[in-house]
Amino acid sequence: MLMTPGPTALPPPVREAASEELLNPDVDPAFADRYDALLRKLATVFGTDDEVVVLGGEGILGLEAAIASTVAPGDRVLCLSNGPYGDGFADFVENYGGEATLVGTDYDDALPIDDLERTLDEGEFDLATMVHCETPTGTLNRLGPALDLFEAHDVLTVVDAVSSLGGVPVPTDRIDVALGASQKCFSAPPGLAVCSVSDAAWERIEARDPDSLYTNLLPWHDAEQPYPYTHLSTLVVALSAALDVVLAEGLDAVYDRHREAARVCRDRGRELGLEPFPDPERSSPTVTAFSVPGQATELQARLHREQEVTLSTGLGGLEDDVLRVGHMGYNADVEKVTRAMDAVRAVR
Numbered sequence: 318m319l320m321t322p323g324p325t326a327l328p329p330p331v332r333e334a335a336s337e338e339l340l341n342p343d344v345d346p347a348f349a350d351r352y353d354a355l356l357r358k359l360a361t362v363f364g365t366d367d368e369v370v371v372l373g374g375e376g377i378l379g380l381e382a383a384i385a386s387t388v389a390p391g392d393r394v395l396c397l398s399n400g401p402y403g404d405g406f407a408d409f410v411e412n413y414g415g416e417a418t419l420v421g422t423d424y425d426d427a428l429p430i431d432d433l434e435r436t437l438d439e440g441e442f443d444l445a446t447m448v449h450c451e452t453p454t455g456t457l458n459r460l461g462p463a464l465d466l467f468e469a470h471d472v473l474t475v476v477d478a479v480s481s482l483g484g485v486p487v488p489t490d491r492i493d494v495a496l497g498a499s500q501k502c503f504s505a506p507p508g509l510a511v512c513s514v515s516d517a518a519w520e521r522i523e524a525r526d527p528d529s530l531y532t533n534l535l536p537w538h539d540a541e542q543p544y545p546y547t548h549l550s551t552l553v554v555a556l557s558a559a560l561d562v563v564l565a566e567g568l569d570a571v572y573d574r575h576r577e578a579a580r581v582c583r584d585r586g587r588e589l590g591l592e593p594f595p596d597p598e599r600s601s602p603t604v605t606a607f608s609v610p611g612q613a614t615e616l617q618a619r620l621h622r623e624q625e626v627t628l629s630t631g632l633g634g635l636e637d638d639v640l641r642v643g644h645m646g647y648n649a650d651v652e653k654v655t656r657a658m659d660a661v662r663a664v665r
């Protein structure tokens with residue numbers, strides 16, 4: 318049983334869609350129709366009127382494309398962080414010649430809003446980055462206070478919502494580039510990065526005219542030709558079917574189901590003496606990271622070998638210290654979480 322925080326198990330309609338006869342994305346009008354439908358469904362799940370782009374590559378491609386497209390050499394970028402993906406944005410910025418100012422804190426802390434305010438008061442920034450759900454630590458960040466400050470200082474925002482979109486409401490209408498990926502709460506196979514891009518962000522990208530190729534968002538901003546390269550048609554069809562599943566249930570019901578699965582996961586953990594790595598108030602409805610210092614690798618191996626349950630360990634220095642249960646998308650299911658936690662009890 319796959320209970321990792323992405324990829325998730327696939328619902329049956331998604332598996333069926335992934336085995337359909339291939340459509341040629343360059344010549345078959347049926348593909349163009351299905352692609353348009355996918356964009357409409359994504360806009361609904363994102364809750365945005367902004368243009369949505371579907372890149373052929375996994376989530377990290379979206380993160381890199383957002384930075385490659387919006388950051389020119391010398392641009393000043395504020396990277397707000399309390400986790401490995403938040404820190405990683407600063408590396409992308411530096412790689413593309415930008416000047417990154419990392420406003421960070423410990424991985425089990427809340428976003429450092431006071432430091433952010435001070436830093437914004439002291440300097441000028443072209444862009445800011447942050448992460449909604451830090452999957453490696455199971456933390457869901459409150460974006461509102463940071464977005465208030467970025468808006469007040471007129472700073473464009475790039476937000477990694479890879480493991481929250483489709484499982485938790487995301488304030489996409491306040492974000493310039495919001496990033497997602499197919500294999501998290503949408504429960505489609507890995508391989509597509511999705512993002513919404515505001516008009517202000519497009520203006521910035523056009524002004525910069527990025528010279529990167531595959532990470533350049535500009536070729537995707539063309540009404541005549543919505544995808545510039547042979548699209549990953551099987552993955553497009555599968556993601557479209559996955560969003561049908563989400564939308565048929567209704568977003569509010571989906572969000573409730575995530576909250577309930579998370580609650581059951583943490584209650585069962587508490588019975589076993591396991592506490593979430595972040596403050597429970599900040600634990601994400603999509604993933605629980607239990608604190609198991611020095612034991613995560615061994616527990617993961619035993620769960621896989623003895624219980625046929627696959628969970629994840631940590632990242633970014635927490636490799637052996639957290640054990641992560643993904644309860645996102647199709648796996649945000651009380652029965653599955655209960656089975657996974659029964660397995661954890663058996664190996665503790």
Ligand SMILES: Cc1ncc(COP(=O)(O)O)c(C=O)c1O
Binds near residue numbers: 448477479498
């Ligand atoms: C918060 C976050 N951002 C980005 C990524 C990168 O996604 P991918 O593994 O699809 O490249 C992940 C993957 O787990 C993630 O959890």
